[in-house]
Amino acid sequence: MKKALGIFIVFILLTTQFVKAQTAAEYQVKAVFLFNFTRFIDWPTTCFEASNSPFVIGILGNDPFGTYIDETVNGETAGQHPIIIKRYKTIKDIDNCQILFINSAESELIKPILGELKEKNILTVSDATNFASLGGIIGFFIENNKIKMQINTDAAKAASLSISSKLLSLAKIL
Amino acid sequence: MKLRDAPIQRKLMSVILLSCAIVVLLMSTAFIIFEYYSFKRSLQSQISTLAEAIAFNSSAAIIFDSPQEANEILAALAAEKRIVAASLYNANGKLFAKYPADLPNVSLPVKPGVKGFRFINGYLEVFEPVLQKQATVGTLYIKSNMEAMYVQLKKYMMLATWLFCCSLFIAYLLSRALRRTISQPILALEQTAKMISEKRDYSVRAVKVGNDEVGALTDAFNNMLTRIEVQNAEITSFNIKLEQKVRERTNELESANNYLKQQNDFVETILDASAHIIAVLDKDLRFSSLNKKGEELYHTKREHVIGKSYLEIFPGTNRSPAYTDILKALNGEYVHNTVAKSAIIDGYFENYFIPLKLGEEVYGVLILSHDITDIMEANEKLKELNNELEKSNRDLEQFAFIASHDLQEPLRKIHIFNDMLGENFHNEQNMRKYQAKIDQSAKRMQDLIMDVLNFSRISKTEEAFTQNDLNIILENLKNDFELLIIEKDATITYETLPVIPGIALQLSQLFSNLISNSLKYNDKKPSIHIATHFLSREEIKANKKLSPATRYVRIKFSDNGIGFEEKYSEQIFTIFQRLHGKQAYSGTGIGLALCRKIVENHHGIISAEGEVGVGATFTVILPITSAP
Numbered sequence: 001m002k003k004a005l006g007i008f009i010v011f012i013l014l015t016t017q018f019v020k021a022q023t024a025a026e027y028q029v030k031a032v033f034l035f036n037f038t039r040f041i042d043w044p045t046t047c048f049e050a051s052n053s054p055f056v057i058g059i060l061g062n063d064p065f066g067t068y069i070d071e072t073v074n075g076e077t078a079g080q081h082p083i084i085i086k087r088y089k090t091i092k093d094i095d096n097c098q099i100l101f102i103n104s105a106e107s108e109l110i111k112p113i114l115g116e117l118k119e120k121n122i123l124t125v126s127d128a129t130n131f132a133s134l135g136g137i138i139g140f141f142i143e144n145n146k147i148k149m150q151i152n153t154d155a156a157k158a159a160s161l162s163i164s165s166k167l168l169s170l171a172k173i174l
Numbered sequence: 175m176k177l178r179d180a181p182i183q184r185k186l187m188s189v190i191l192l193s194c195a196i197v198v199l200l201m202s203t204a205f206i207i208f209e210y211y212s213f214k215r216s217l218q219s220q221i222s223t224l225a226e227a228i229a230f231n232s233s234a235a236i237i238f239d240s241p242q243e244a245n246e247i248l249a250a251l252a253a254e255k256r257i258v259a260a261s262l263y264n265a266n267g268k269l270f271a272k273y274p275a276d277l278p279n280v281s282l283p284v285k286p287g288v289k290g291f292r293f294i295n296g297y298l299e300v301f302e303p304v305l306q307k308q309a310t311v312g313t314l315y316i317k318s319n320m321e322a323m324y325v326q327l328k329k330y331m332m333l334a335t336w337l338f339c340c341s342l343f344i345a346y347l348l349s350r351a352l353r354r355t356i357s358q359p360i361l362a363l364e365q366t367a368k369m370i371s372e373k374r375d376y377s378v379r380a381v382k383v384g385n386d387e388v389g390a391l392t393d394a395f396n397n398m399l400t401r402i403e404v405q406n407a408e409i410t411s412f413n414i415k416l417e418q419k420v421r422e423r424t425n426e427l428e429s430a431n432n433y434l435k436q437q438n439d440f441v442e443t444i445l446d447a448s449a450h451i452i453a454v455l456d457k458d459l460r461f462s463s464l465n466k467k468g469e470e471l472y473h474t475k476r477e478h479v480i481g482k483s484y485l486e487i488f489p490g491t492n493r494s495p496a497y498t499d500i501l502k503a504l505n506g507e508y509v510h511n512t513v514a515k516s517a518i519i520d521g522y523f524e525n526y527f528i529p530l531k532l533g534e535e536v537y538g539v540l541i542l543s544h545d546i547t548d549i550m551e552a553n554e555k556l557k558e559l560n561n562e563l564e565k566s567n568r569d570l571e572q573f574a575f576i577a578s579h580d581l582q583e584p585l586r587k588i589h590i591f592n593d594m595l596g597e598n599f600h601n602e603q604n605m606r607k608y609q610a611k612i613d614q615s616a617k618r619m620q621d622l623i624m625d626v627l628n629f630s631r632i633s634k635t636e637e638a639f640t641q642n643d644l645n646i647i648l649e650n651l652k653n654d655f656e657l658l659i660i661e662k663d664a665t666i667t668y669e670t671l672p673v674i675p676g677i678a679l680q681l682s683q684l685f686s687n688l689i690s691n692s693l694k695y696n697d698k699k700p701s702i703h704i705a706t707h708f709l710s711r712e713e714i715k716a717n718k719k720l721s722p723a724t725r726y727v728r729i730k731f732s733d734n735g736i737g738f739e740e741k742y743s744e745q746i747f748t749i750f751q752r753l754h755g756k757q758a759y760s761g762t763g764i765g766l767a768l769c770r771k772i773v774e775n776h777h778g779i780i781s782a783e784g785e786v787g788v789g790a791t792f793t794v795i796l797p798i799t800s801a802p
Binding site: 029033036039040079146149164166167169170 | 231233234235237238239240243306307309
């Protein structure tokens with residue numbers, strides 16, 4: 001009995017470790033994807049205060065990327081705009097940002113958040129389930145162990161973002 | 175066969191065919207090369223455009239890591255048959271997608287290359303960077319074959335070959351047609367020329383065909399023939415005249431030659447009749463002439479010396495005065511040598527070296543040599559006789575001077591004692607004494623006269639030499655001196671003496687005088703030794719008074735007598751020279767002078783050495799072979 005309990009504990013420990021490792025690799029890829037969106041999506045110039053004001057990638061709620069996303073964008077630009085990372089605790093903290101990643105842990109908040117951000121020129125990204133169907137622009141999902149994208153073109157249009165057809169050809173269009 | 179020697183028809187055809195071939199070949203080559211390059215250029219631009227489109231489309235697939243999408247994009251290349259391979263590399267240079275999907279990785283580049291295209295092994299390879307918003311996110315590689323181009327080129331080549339053959343055939347037909355109008359008239363002209371040269375019939379004329387260059391040539395040829403005909407006639411008549419003239423000249427030359435030959439013979443006869451050597455050398459010192467006297471004296475033949483150099487014929491003359499004189503004459507100097515000893519034969523010549531000139535230039539030397547050997551020899555003999563005469567005169571003078579003194583002395587005594595005899599008639603004892611003195615003086619005078627006669631006789635003797643055994647002469651003398659030897663208790667020893675040529679009486683006199691001197695000038699018991707020694711060649715050579723060609727014997731007479739002072743060793747041989755008073759030793763003073771005369775008569779030498787109170791040695795050296 002005791003033995004069976006021991007084995008179970010070890011198993012639990014091992015699986016959580018595995019999941020943790022896999023999660024880290026997954027978020028590294030997602031961080032790169034976030035950065036690469038700047039290359040395939042055009043924002044209206046009006047959403048920047050000046051031609052050299054920063055391009056902000058915001059993270060709402062818990063930050064799953066750690067320092068990796070900072071390293072990815074370090075020194076990079078989107079056009080003339082230097083890319084910076086901002087982390088927001090609550091929806092109220094959100095100021096002028098161009099990409100907003102919403103952690104899947106905030107899934108119950110997604111609807112109000114999206115309602116708040118509607119009409120703003122913000123590319124909303126999340127790995128929450130059915131994010132695009134809920135009105136988000138790009139939702140990540142896993143298929144065959146690969147990170148895939150679902151794009152809500154109506155939401156993008158509403159946010160005045162033009163997405164490259166090359167990016168669209170890689171994603172599921174809603 | 176060389177093209178130069180080919181018939182004109184052939185040349186014509188060759189030129190047409192060759193130029194045609196060259197034109198077609200050049201054009202085809204230029205066309206194919208142009209096609210090759212334009213094809214390449216178009217292929218390159220087509221593939222580049224394609225690569226740019228594919229690269230543009232594949233950026234998202236690379237960035238968002240979708241190899242499936244990338245492969246699909248590449249699969250679109252299937253529409254383009256020329257593309258044999260394509261691949262995509264991500265930003266890290268790792269192979270990301272490929273076309274065709276089943277292509278093994280090894281046939282693709284491991285790493286992406288720099289942007290651009292290359293033609294390698296019949297393939298065109300293109301590397302095109304995949305850009306997204308100016309950032310390079312990957313590289314596209316496309317490999318295209320150029321088979322289409324090669325197929326096209328092959329078609330062009332076949333076309334060119336066909337064109338080449340056709341144009342050659344047409345050119346051949348053309349050249350055949352041209353033959354009639356160009357080469358036919360030339361051939362006709364050639365036939366005519368051949369016929370003329372074979373038959374030598376210059377009246378034939380060529381037929382003119384047209385008014386082109388060949389027509390002009392035919393006209394010129396016909397004109398030439400006309401002129402040849404005229405000139406031939408002229409030459410024939412000129413030849414006849416020339417032959418006539420040659421005959422005349424030949425006759426003239428012949429008579430001139432005959433005259434010259436006669437002259438030559440005449441000169442040669444004169445030269446050969448000459449009592450002098452006459453020779454001519456050219457400027458290289460080669461004999462060009464030598465007369466009979468020369469042949470005679472040089473013991474040679476004309477044929478042996480003519481054309482050969484002087485030094486070659488007479489080696490060893492290159493230091494002789496004659497050679498120097500020849501060189502002087504070659505420089506234009508007239509040389510006359512009244513007496514010259516010949517370096518060639520044993521004799522004397524009077525020489526003339528006369529430069530032979532043509533204008534200022536010396537072309538040879540005339541040598542004229544007069545043989546004066548006989549005259550020189552006669553002269554020599556005369557000189558010798560003269561010397562002898564002079565010596566004889568000197569001897570006579572000396573003789574007269576001394577004789578007058580020595581002969582007067584006993585005469586004066588006789589005179590004095592005769593006076594005293596007249597005053598002493600009464601004293602018989604004194605008379606006898608004076609009579610004895612007169613007798614003694616007369617005896618001495620007689621001795622003197624005898625010796626003087628002997629001496630003068632010897633100087634004039636020209637008796638023939640005979641072989642004399644000196645041993646016999648000495649034995650006879652010992653007999654003659656027997657009484658004196660016993661009286662003085664003397665001993666005479668001698669080594670075996672040789673047989674020598676000479677006059678017996680004189681040799682006997684020589685030995686007698688020397689032995690009697692040794693016996694006479696001695697205050698002890700006389701001991702005389704006679705030693706014999708045959709002189710070696712070295713010893714003969716060392717003595718300048720002896721002839722090196724003759725063999726000599728040396729005979730030494732040594733005694734233990736009173737000797738003489740060294741300083742008198744020469745003086746004692748002078749006539750009437752006495753070293754001692756008459757009172758001590760009797761003698762006429764002629765003996766040793768006589769000895770010297772005898773020895774000299776026999777071509778020998780005599781010398782003396784001595785030491786007072788110890789003894790004297792007389793050395794006589796005489797030839798043992800007949801004098802030359």
